[in-house]
Amino acid sequence: MPHSTSKASKSGVTLPPLRPGPHQRRMDVVAVVATFGGLLFGYDTGVLNGALEPMKQDLALNSVTEGLVVSSLLIGAAIGSLVVGRMSDSLGRKKTLTILATIFLVGTLGTVFAPTLGIMIPARLVLGFAVGGASVAVPVYLSELAPTERRGTLGGRNELAIVVGQMLAFVFNAVIAGLWGHHEGVWRYMLAVCALPAIALFLGMLRMPETPRWLISKGRHDEALAVLMQVRTKDRARAEMAEVEHLAEEEVEAQTGGITDLAIPWVRRIMLAAVIIAVAQQFTGINSVMYYGTELLQIAGFSDNAAPIANVSLGVMAxxxxxxxxxVLIDRIPRRKIIITGLVGTTLxxxxxxxxxxxxPDGKFRASTILALVALLVLVIQITLNVPVWVCLSELFPLRMRGFGMGVSVLVLWLANALVAQSFPTLVSIGGITGTYGTFFVLGAIFSFLTWKTLPNTSGRSLEELEESFMQGDFR
Known part of the structure; x- marks a missing residue:
């Protein structure tokens, strides 16, 4: 891990360099526990890729109700992303994640034991609420605990956990289908696996600290310093306390905190940038691959038996x-440059x-070529977009509206996700792979331009420095 040098922030506080020691190991443990939320996010969004086919038979699903089972989680996630943003501002990041772990477990058990569609849909909505909540709470939790120099690496672990969760869903589905595929309700075994990381997240968060930035926003300064002493050297902890306290005083004067702040030009500017990159990430079509990858490969020319196996390779590439x-990249290349490069690359x-x-022409060569290109698409998206976008969203907003800002931008992200998931089967039935990815090509070109025009760079500066720059109209 690179060592930093001391530097003065815009608040006049000099931050000592990071040094190795027990505090860094403690920070790593915190990141591992929190990213169980990302693992749950990934597994729950990926598991239906293999579980849907046997579920259709047991619950007598048609094309409409099949879509409802998929989209209900995304609708729940959209609601959860908005509600949990405010919840985390009120209750705290730690308590919110602990509550979400319980909701994950309740939703999982509801889907596993659902006897009918009438129970499955509400259970998927509950599970989606937890997924959407985690998509807001985990990045904020990590960004507020991580030092500036490691914020990209530590915050980005959540996105890595998401794709690991999706890959594990594909692998476990294939293994469970191979071992117990002849059992009635085999899809219930696939869904039940999600209970394990939910329990791990709940037990782990009981021993994790609250974020110092949230504690300071509530006037609990002694507790905030005690937390910083766990994950920083003593001199660094005191310097960061001074920096955050300085900014907290400015925020009281500015009266930032919620939807009314959208009347402030600089706040409106960063909200627009956040919404654009949230939608842009989803309009790459990444989740059309993660939700419908097996079906996509069958359309490309793979057999019913070969498509699920080939689909695992997409999870591995992710x-x-x-x-x-x-x-390799997240803390070495500016976030803005990575994201814009990624949007151009995915469009190509x-x-x-x-x-x-x-x-x-139809045949094995066409099928293999499309698989290779879709795998390349997934690789480019994961290298340049998914981690940087989530880290960037957690960095853009000022402290007292960070939960609200993340909630709104991630709500838009989930609605765009649901739109892609709902429209993908229709696009494929009307235009095939050519028409579907032609649509993604046009959207990619549009959002590459919009992102270039609106997105500031967020890497290389503390959250407090970023906020001061935005307040002064500096969006470089």
């Missing part, structure tokens, strides 16, 4: 790409998929 971003991948689908 983990490889996320790992490259997290451990869409164009290549369109050409392969339109020009190559």
């Amino acid at each position: 983990v490889i790409g996320g790992s490259i971003c997290l451990f 991948c869409h164009g290549l998929i369109v050409l392969a689908s339109a020009l190559l």
Whole structure:
């Protein structure tokens, strides 16, 4: 891990460099426990990729109710992302994550034991609420505890945990289907696996600290310093306390905190940037692959038996790409540059998929080429977009409206996710792979331009420095 040098923030406080020691190991443990929320997020969104087919038979699903089972989790996630943003501002980041772990477990048990569609849909909504809540609470929790120099790496672990969860869902589905595929209700075994990380998150969060920035926002300064002493050296902890306290005083004067602040031009500017990158990430079509990857590969030309196996390779590529971003790029290249490069790269991948689908004759070569290009698309998205976008969203907003800002932007992200998930089968039935990825190509070009025009860079500065820069109109 690179060592930093001392520097003065815009508040006039000099931050001593990071040094190795027990405090860094403690920070790593905190990150591991919190990212169980990301693992749950990933598993719950990926598990239906293999569980849906046997579920359709047991619950007598048709095309409409099948879509409801998929989209109900996303609708619940949209609600959870908005509600939990405010909840975390009120109750605290730690308590919110503990509550979400309980909701994850309740939702999981509801889906596992659902006897009918009438029980399954509400259970999926509950589970989705927890998924959406985790998508807000975990990045904020990590960004507020991480030191500036490691914020990208530690915050990005959540996105890596998400894709690991999705890959594990694909792998466990294949293994469970191979071992117990002849059992009635085998899909229930696939869904039940999610209970284990939910229990781990609940027990782990009981021993984790609250974030010092939230404690300071509530006037609990002694507790905040005690937390910082756990994850920083003593001199660094006191310097960060002074920096955050300085900014907290300015925020009281500015009266930031919620929807009324959208009347302030600089707040409106960063909210627009957050919404644009949230929608842009989903309009890459990444979740059309994660939700419908098996079906997509069957349309491309793979057999019913070969498609689920080939689908696992897409999950593996997602983990490889996320790992490259997290451990090689995220704290070395500015967030803005990575995201814009990623949007351009994914748009080019869409164009290549369109050409392969339109020009190559049906057969194994066409199917293999489309698989390779979709795998490349997943790799580019994971290297350049998924980790940086989530980290960037957790960094853009000022302290007292961070939960609200994350809630709104992630709500929009989940609604865009639901739109893609709902429209993908229709797009494929009307235009096939060519028309579907042609649509993604056009959207990619539009959002590449919008992101270039609106997104400031958030890396290399503390959250407090970023906020002071935005307040002064500096969006470089």
